[in-house]
Each structure stands twice: as structure tokens, then as C-alpha cells.
Amino acid sequence: MPNPDFLAIGSIIIDDIVYPDGRTSMGVLGGGGTHAAYGIAFAGEKPGLVGLVGEDLPGDIRARVETDFDCAGLVWTHHPQMRGWQIFEWNGVRNEVFRVEVIEPFMYGPAADCPEVPFKRAAGITLLRAPEHVADWRARFPDAMLLWEPVRVFMLSADHEAFLRGIAHADIVSPNLHEAQTMYGIEDELEIMRRLLADGVKLAALRMGERGSLVARLGESLAHYIPAVEIADIVDQTGAGNTYCGGFLVGICRERDVAAAGCYGAAAASFTLEHVGCARLPADRDAEWERRLQEARRGLRSVLL
Numbered sequence: 001m002p003n004p005d006f007l008a009i010g011s012i013i014i015d016d017i018v019y020p021d022g023r024t025s026m027g028v029l030g031g032g033g034t035h036a037a038y039g040i041a042f043a044g045e046k047p048g049l050v051g052l053v054g055e056d057l058p059g060d061i062r063a064r065v066e067t068d069f070d071c072a073g074l075v076w077t078h079h080p081q082m083r084g085w086q087i088f089e090w091n092g093v094r095n096e097v098f099r100v101e102v103i104e105p106f107m108y109g110p111a112a113d114c115p116e117v118p119f120k121r122a123a124g125i126t127l128l129r130a131p132e133h134v135a136d137w138r139a140r141f142p143d144a145m146l147l148w149e150p151v152r153v154f155m156l157s158a159d160h161e162a163f164l165r166g167i168a169h170a171d172i173v174s175p176n177l178h179e180a181q182t183m184y185g186i187e188d189e190l191e192i193m194r195r196l197l198a199d200g201v202k203l204a205a206l207r208m209g210e211r212g213s214l215v216a217r218l219g220e221s222l223a224h225y226i227p228a229v230e231i232a233d234i235v236d237q238t239g240a241g242n243t244y245c246g247g248f249l250v251g252i253c254r255e256r257d258v259a260a261a262g263c264y265g266a267a268a269a270s271f272t273l274e275h276v277g278c279a280r281l282p283a284d285r286d287a288e289w290e291r292r293l294q295e296a297r298r299g300l301r302s303v304l305l
């Protein structure tokens, strides 16, 4: 079996969604790793998904991930598949209530040295992990373009020393704005971007929700504001950031340009916003992808750092 060029390493979750009006969507495919893998797929590459899954994963979901991804890097466990209530409020706040007792292995497994993950190389990987895991995955894939998406709970701990240890092993770091504000204790996104680069981030992609993203490369004088691709009816913002990361990774590997990569991220994220849980690969992906990419490119704005 050929080795996929791009890997998404992260969690796979089954969400049981409760809307503010009491409606529900049960058994929806979610999880940061899965969303990032779809980001890679929206950009036109078939990703390998690396994560821990329960042997009781519902059959329809198993069939879906096996169609859309290379699943040789999934590690099957006898623990019940990680599953949680996602309870939405009218203001968009989401409360997560896990429905299984064992969570940790799904958040952080498999380990980088796990022999059950067969992949020998990768052009690019997205890694949704805490900082102590970045060095291990770097050691396993020394030549890969490594995008580190720090997990939210870590960013909110504002442990700057640990953050620096993660940065040292990543090529790209993508926090969201609120998380980065907490980490640095500053509000202004350009100031945060300067701090990220001063801390040694080679390529930074600061995700800013409906305001789009701010991207920059260490050593260059410009930073670039990438607009969000406009979506008429935003159904669910969950996973937009993970999907952005998958798109960005493919963009930087293909185009070698940080602004272009940001546009890939925005285009990829836009698909997620239209769906509850992971978006499906649209039948007209090629055309829709081009349209959304062009829209992001048209709105690009560069500023002096």
C-alpha cells in the first residue's frame, strides 16, 4: 500500500449534539484529527488518519473514514470509543460532556513510537497535541513539514516555557487568537504575531474565527490577513480551526508561500462551517475548492510587521 503524503494525527470523537432548542443530532463524526484530515482532503489530497479508535466504532462511521482516508494508522482499542454530548447554547457556547470513562488514550494516543502505525515517511503532518509530544513525532518524521496545533487546554494554561519546547520542533504553529491572547497576556494580534516569531515560530498561522487568520513567516517583513471565505448559513463552527490546519499544511507544501497557504486554510475551513460535525467531501470538490481559494486570495491584505 502506498504511503500517504499527508498525515493527520489527533483525536476521533463521536458527538451527540444537543441544540439550544432541544433538537439533537446523534452519532456525528467529529474530533480534531478527523477534522484536520478532512482539511487535507478538501485541498485535494488523501490523508492518512492517525489516532486511537474503539473497536465499537459505529459501522457507518467506520465505512466513511475508510473511504475518505488511509486508515492504516488507526490503532484499535478495546476501550469504548470516545463519545460525548456537545450541548450548544444560543450564543454559540458549546459544553462537552464525555459519555465514556476512558478519555486520555483517545486524546493523546497512539504514542509516536507506536509500532502499529506503519507509516515510514510523510511530506506533511498536522499534530494536535500538547507540547511534550511534538519532539517525539518530529523524531519519527524528521523530514516532514510539521504543523503543530497546540491543544486548547494547554494554551489556556499559559505555560510559556512548555510552549517554547513545542515550538522548537515544529515548522508551523497554529494557535487560535483567544488561546494566544491567554498564552501571551496581550490582546493585539499583530503584537502576538511578533511574539510568536520572536519565540522562534518559523511559520505562524493565527486563527481568528470570523475575522479569518493572520499568517507570517519568520524573517519576512510582511504579515498577511486572510479573510474567512463567506458562508451563507454557518451551521456549526466546531472543527473549523482543525480543518484550516489541514488545508494550510497542503498549501505550504504545494505553494511554498505563507499567504497562499493561509488561503488554503480558509478555503478548507469553509466546508466545515456548512456542516454539523465533519463535512463530507463534496462531489464538485475541484470546482468548489477553486472558487473558495480564489475568494480568499482576492481578500488577502498584507501589512508590515
Ligand SMILES: Nc1ncnc2c1ncn2[C@@H]1O[C@H](COP(=O)(O)OP(=O)(O)O)[C@@H](O)[C@H]1O
Pocket (backbone or CB within 6 Å): 176, 207, 208, 209, 210, 211, 212, 213, 227, 228, 229, 231, 234, 237, 238, 239, 240, 241, 242, 244, 265, 266, 269, 270, 273
Ligand atoms: N464564525 C465564522 N465565520 C466565518 N468564518 C469562520 C468562522 N469561524 C471560523 N471561520 C473560518 O475558519 C477558520 C478557522 O476557525 P477559527 O475559529 O479561527 O479556529 P478555532 O476552530 O480554533 O476556533 C477561520 O480562520 C475562518 O476562516
Ligand SMILES: [Mg+2]
Pocket (backbone or CB within 6 Å): 209, 237, 240, 241
Ligand atoms: Mg472558532
